Amino acid sequence: MVCQEELVLIEKVCELYDQISSLESLKPCKDVNMLFTQLVHTCMPAPPNPNFDVSNLSKSVQETRSKLIRLCGEAEGLLESHFSTLLSSYENPLHHLNLFPYYSNYLKLSQLEFTILGQHLTTTNNTINKIAFVGSGPLPLTSIVLATKHFTKTAFHNYDIDPSANSQALNLISPDPDMSRRMFFHTVDIMNVSNELKDYEVVFLAALVGMDKEEKVKVIDHLANYMSPGALLMVRSAHGARAFLYPVVDPCDLRGFEVLSIYHPTDEVINSVVIARKLYPIMPIHSSVVLDHHNNKILLPSKCSEIQAFNPLNHAGNMIEEVLTIEDHHQLS
Numbered sequence: 001m002v003c004q005e006e007l008v009l010i011e012k013v014c015e016l017y018d019q020i021s022s023l024e025s026l027k028p029c030k031d032v033n034m035l036f037t038q039l040v041h042t043c044m045p046a047p048p049n050p051n052f053d054v055s056n057l058s059k060s061v062q063e064t065r066s067k068l069i070r071l072c073g074e075a076e077g078l079l080e081s082h083f084s085t086l087l088s089s090y091e092n093p094l095h096h097l098n099l100f101p102y103y104s105n106y107l108k109l110s111q112l113e114f115t116i117l118g119q120h121l122t123t124t125n126n127t128i129n130k131i132a133f134v135g136s137g138p139l140p141l142t143s144i145v146l147a148t149k150h151f152t153k154t155a156f157h158n159y160d161i162d163p164s165a166n167s168q169a170l171n172l173i174s175p176d177p178d179m180s181r182r183m184f185f186h187t188v189d190i191m192n193v194s195n196e197l198k199d200y201e202v203v204f205l206a207a208l209v210g211m212d213k214e215e216k217v218k219v220i221d222h223l224a225n226y227m228s229p230g231a232l233l234m235v236r237s238a239h240g241a242r243a244f245l246y247p248v249v250d251p252c253d254l255r256g257f258e259v260l261s262i263y264h265p266t267d268e269v270i271n272s273v274v275i276a277r278k279l280y281p282i283m284p285i286h287s288s289v290v291l292d293h294h295n296n297k298i299l300l301p302s303k304c305s306e307i308q309a310f311n312p313l314n315h316a317g318n319m320i321e322e323v324l325t326i327e328d329h330h331q332l333s
Helices: 004-021 030-042 059-088 093-099 103-120 141-150 163-173 177-182 195-199 213-226 240-244 326-332
Strands: 130-134 155-160 183-187 202-205 232-237 257-263 272-278 282-284 290-292 297-299 306-308
Touching: 004 030, 004 059, 004 240, 030 059, 059 093, 059 163, 059 240, 093 103, 093 141, 093 163, 103 141, 103 232, 103 257, 103 272, 130 141, 141 155, 141 177, 141 183, 155 163, 163 183, 177 183, 195 213, 202 213, 213 232, 232 257
Parallel strands: 130 155, 130 202, 155 183, 202 232
Antiparallel strands: 232 272, 257 272, 282 306, 290 297
16 A cells, blocks of 8 residues: 655656656756656655565556656767867866766765675685776766775776767776776676676666666576676666656566665665675586485486585675565575
């Protein structure tokens, strides 16, 4: 049953959708900025309602939400493109990142993701050689912040399907000697990237790669097929009313991965963070048919005849952050 508070929120979101969808353009301007600021504030009530679940909404509101997420994605891309061009006009673009209105949010989100990663890395001194970011866009702030403040020796490979986005991003990086040496951009659909994915210890999946559940799951399944066993996947999701702004990734969507933890922020950071580890291959028991001499009969193989290869690192330090039930874990295995 939807409470009165939730009804007011839904009504306000739908009202804002009507206004946003009637705009001639979503390029940054006074009206666009005002409407999206109102939308963000509406979807981030203080305190947040932990019981608000967009999956319980009516079909018509669900359809509005899907359209709204795509509008948000388009507007976000145009906003990043605008500021990427603006920043590139400076001699040292990376010295002026604070001009981007949501830069402080990226700082907090990157700090959060770095902290969560550190709790699950199995490498010596938390060192990472190569990180991939899927859906980096014209203003790859996550890669830039992580590369300059947290992983200062790591190579970052950014994937985006849009050549103009990569061109803009490259213009930001080029004047910086260190970044231009460690930051790479690949113009390709991630669904066409296969064996290269095995090179990365960590893969980030941007919130707007896969605008709906079906698209998102296809990308995750593809990553599961080609990422190296033991590698970490960082997925951005949304929770509560924030799911009007971004797609939701549920634990059951991460087939082929062990979900390690899920973090739902309650401050101005919008995205939830899901971290998962690519599962190791299933190793079959050598003998598929066993002769039971005592009872003089053949035992046929059952679903228990397959076991996951033992990796002692999987069991280190994940208990406190574990958010899945045993039933959830079995669905993922």
